[in-house]
Amino acid sequence: MKLLHTADWHIGKELGGFSLLEEQKAAFKKILQLALDEQVDGIIVAGDLYDRAIAPTSAVTALEAMLREMNLTHHLPIYAVSGNHDGATRLGAGHEWREQTNLYINTTLAEAFTPVETEEAQIFMLPFLEPTAARVYYQVAEDEIADYQSIEQVMARIVPEMVANFNPDKRHILVTHYYVTGSDNEDYEFTSETNSRVGGLKGITAGQFADFDYVALGHLHLREASPTKTIRYSGSPVKFNTKEAQTEKGVYIVDVTADGVETTWHPIAPTKDLIVLQETFETLTDPAFYQQYDRAHANFFSIRIQGAAQSSNARADLTEIYGDVVELQYDMPKIALDQQVVPEPVDDDISNEDLIGQFYEEVMGESLTPMQETLVSDTLVAISQAEEG
Amino acid sequence: MKLLHTADWHIGKELGGFSLLEEQKAAFKKILQLALDEQVDGIIVAGDLYDRAIAPTSAVTALEAMLREMNLTHHLPIYAVSGNHDGATRLGAGHEWREQTNLYINTTLAEAFTPVETEEAQIFMLPFLEPTAARVYYQVAEDEIADYQSIEQVMARIVPEMVANFNPDKRHILVTHYYVTGSDNEDYEFTSETNSRVGGLKGITAGQFADFDYVALGHLHLREASPTKTIRYSGSPVKFNTKEAQTEKGVYIVDVTADGVETTWHPIAPTKDLIVLQETFETLTDPAFYQQYDRAHANFFSIRIQGAAQSSNARADLTEIYGDVVELQYDMPKIALDQQVVPEPVDDDISNEDLIGQFYEEVMGESLTPMQETLVSDTLVAISQAEEG
Structure with missing residues (x-):
């Protein structure tokens, strides 16, 4: 069978106060078209x-319109789980009715142990969950809590219970949403410090998922973070920040046969791209420079001004020229901690993630690594989820 | 065919900081049992x-558990609309999948014109909507807006479009959620002042719905507010405030035959009742008095103390005796507007509705009428819906 693997749609996300909805809809259309062209048997989110x-x-x-088009118009089965950004209860509402047409959105641990059975495969869907949720599910006694502290410990109980339901005649697919460490990619190899604890959760190691023929991951937005060849992040189909601006977005087509699993990468070209500029204000406002770019809302621009801006309102000037300026930053030398600083005025539209990132950069003189960035983002999500209750 | 008509479940509502969820679940169980005993062909909410x-x-x-039990476990069709308290978009999410098993929750005007067809009846479901939503739906031009200002005007266009789809061989049922004026019940006859505008919306008159054989209404919580014998409010199945405390809650069984429509009232006895007490503090704390009531969380109590309370903490004393004191008020004489007043301390747990009600009472010396109360409640809901965007 053939599956399309995507993740981290983050529908509703904004970038510097600009809605990404139209770009997300455009990416969706391309994903759907690819699914139809490739005649896949289902879409993993x-x-x-x-x-x-x-x-x-x-x-x-x-x-809702996307789910309708995939599942009701084109009769494509959907295999989805809730991630840490989703509200599991709200996203899961009505799931029993959706399952009647093979639209699966698992949002609780209880649902993880019963796979969807296709002719060739068993597809297990394990939503993101905190160790506390597993302790509730397993009714862990007071004196056993030490064995259910980390997500790694919890997974050591969950995975064997899934494996116990394996049909040996079929391939075994897992759809889930976690950090999985053990990358064979230098760029994303974790330092020993962040290896064991990221996002407040102990990391899952790739070996814990070794029994599966393919693990379709969500959580990290760059496919390069995939820990192994059969345990992969598809990444997000849309660029969410400057770190992701120079990367290629896309989805995997996953071929599941008796011989094994083969993945093929299919890029999804942005309709409205995120372009990062790092120039002096003089260059940025020079027609000879800016006329090389499609502007007037054709692209998003993340701009870093080098040196001082010869303007009383650099943002207004650059918005006039470039259209959707989603980020505006100033290159500053590393600040010694004992130095008196007059801080740059804070951009009103800036997200909490970016604010923390900029602060780190101003103090440390280097930007957050992708891992650190995810840690910041996850912490902020965990806070907002706690507020939601 | 036989339908059960209920409305205004308000799942999640609190009463003076106390959750009504358990009482709502208990009422649901009784409603479901009645539906099964009566072998109804569907449930209107x-x-x-x-x-x-x-x-x-x-x-x-x-x-979700209630919908599952009615529709998936017992295969009962559900005919529901969103009310002014519901978030239409959120409640409507996934409705196409729910409809596969005859669970209908209409949340947009577009859905109102296509009835569900049963052997004997056409069931139209028209959600609550503001005139602005109708103007968008009908793409009303600038110079026609004057004809779409009030809900009465809007309904004058909507109803004929539903009637145009009538099959003359069938009975015609409408499920909707509005004020409908023209009561034949003295207690709820509106004054000429409130007749035309309640809740910021011009009222719909019963005559506008005359083409339907039965109109199953929600919005007002007391069945006594029903404008005619075939245009009825079932009221809420649970008591939501002191005004509703002495009334009987229940549902209608609606018999639809070739000869017409017959309704039978079926009371739903509260599991945990709302008991209103209006006594001196001395009486309230006298065992001979309070021992006549089931207390210790068996009932909710709304207490009005007559005269001064001989206690430094009347709430604590009364909570100790009665358990769940959802309201605590003090009888005060009417205050002249030019009089110097030391206000009573405001109860922290009090809802905005009750706060406005108490203020009105303190100033005017009389309590809000049910109509005024609904007006206050609707205004507050409209404000919070506007915040939700």
Whole structure:
């Protein structure tokens, strides 16, 4: 069978106060077209369908239209799980009715142990969950809590219970949404410090998922973070920040045969791209420079001004020229901690993630690594989820 | 055919800081049992399934379980609309999948014109909507807006479009959620002042719905507010405030035959009742008095103390005796507007509705009428819906 693997749609996400909804809809259309062209037998969405536990109604309307088009119009089975950004209860509402047409969105641990059975494969869907949720599910006694502290410990109990339901005549697919460490990619090899604890959770090691023929992961937005060849992140189909601007976005087509699993990468070209500029204000405002770019809302621009801006309102000037300026930063030398600093005025539209990132950069003189960035993002999500209750 | 008509479940509602969820679940069980005993062909829920546009997750879990039990376990068709308290987009999410098993929750005007067809009847479901939503739907031009200002005007266009789809060989049922004026019940006859505008919307008159054989209404919580014998409010199945405390709650069984429509009232006895006490503090704390009531969380108590309370903490004393004191008020004489007043300390747990009600009472010396109370409640809901966006 053939599956399309995507993840981290984050429908409703904004970039510097600009809605990404139209770009997300455009990416969706391309993903759907690819699924139809490739005649896949189903689409995997490995968590973070929404950007927030309480998604704005515009995001709800958009995701519903996507699910409808895939599942009701084109009769494509959907294999999805809730990620850490999703509100599991809200996303899971009505799932029994959706399953009647093979639209699966698992949002609880209880659902993880019963795979969807196809002719060739068993597809297990394990949503993101905190160790506390597993302790509730397993009714862990007071004196056993030490064995259920980390997500790694919890997984050591969950995975064997899934494996116990394996049909040896079939291939075994897992759809889930976690950090999985053990990368064979230098760029994303974790330092020993971050290896064991990322996002407040002990990391899962690739070996824990070794029994599966393919693990379709969501959580990290770059496919390069995939820990092994059969345990993969598809990454997000849309660029969410400057770190992701120079990377290629896309999805995997996963071929599941008796001989094994083969994945093929299919890029999804952005309709409205995220372009990062790092120039002096003089260059940025020089027609000879800016006329090389499609502007007037054709692209998003993340701009870093080198040196001082000869303007009383650099943002207004650059917005006039470039259209959608989603980020505006100033290159600053590393600040010694004992130095008196007059801080740059804070951009009103800036997200909490970016604010922390900029602060780190100003103090440390280097930007957050992708891992650190995810840690910051996850912490902020965990806080907002706690507020939602 | 036989239908059960209920409305205004307001799942997730609190009463003076106390959750009504358990009482709502208990009422649901009784409603379901009645539906099974009476072998009805479907259950009408005429709006306000939730109490808020963004219902707490506990309410989502509870309503989902109810829908599952009615529709998937017992295969009962559900005919529901969103009310002014519901968040239409969120409640409507996934409705195409739910409809596969005859669970209908209409949340948009577009859905109102296509009835569900049964052998004997056409069931139209028209959700609550503001005139603005109708103007968008009908793409009303600038110079026609004057004809779409009030809900009465809007209904004058909507109803004929539904009637145009009538099959003359069938009975015609409408499920909706509005004020409908023209009561034949003295207690709820509106004054000329409130007749035309309640809740910021011009009222719909019963005559506008004359083409239907039965109109199953939600919005007002007392069945006594029903405008005619075939245009009825079932009222809420649970008591939500002191005004409703002395009334009988229940549902209608609606018999639809070739000869016409017959309704039978079926009371739903509260499991945990709302008891209103109005006594001196001395009486309230006298065992001979309070021992006549089932206390210790067996009932909710709304208490009005007559005269001064001989206690430094009347609430603590009364909670100790009665358990769940959902309201605590003090009888005060009417205050002249030019009089210097030391206000009573405000109860922290009090809802905005009750706060406005108490203020009105203190100033005017009389309590809000049910109509005024609904006006206050609707205004507050409209404000919170506007915040939700």
